[in-house]
Amino acid sequence: MIGSKGRMTKDGIRIYEEADFxxxxxxGKLAAEILDDVAELVTVGQTTGVIDKFIEDRVNAAGATSATIGYKGYKHASCISINHVVCHGIPG
Structure with missing residues (x-):
């Protein structure tokens, strides 16, 4: 469901309405479900590309739209990094 995206105050602060929440x-519920399900794929030797494809397929199957695909030309449904890297990564 798409809400009104709120209204902006004169100071640029967005005020959301019930439909937005x-x-x-x-x-958030869909994201949590996908994160729970993708955990099984996170194994030694698994590629981030396979994990990203799983996420994209689940988003599409739910009839949702990925917030990352198409954002400034980004082509992936996730920003995955391996091991203990603390930054956004590009699946591959």
């Missing part, structure tokens, strides 16, 4: 909750 409903959409945020649905997106």
């Amino acid at each position: 409903t959409g945020m909750a649905a997106a």
Whole structure:
């Protein structure tokens, strides 16, 4: 469900409405479900490309839209890094 995306105050602060929170909750629930399910794929030797494809397929199957695909030309549904790298990575 797409809400109104709130209104902006004169100071540039977005004020959200109930419909906006409903959409945020649905997106958060789907993200949590996908994270729970993708955990099984996170194994030694698994490629980040396979994991990203799984995530993209789950987002599409839910009828949702990835916030990352298409953002400034980005082509992936996730920002995966391996091991203990603390930065966004590009699946490959």
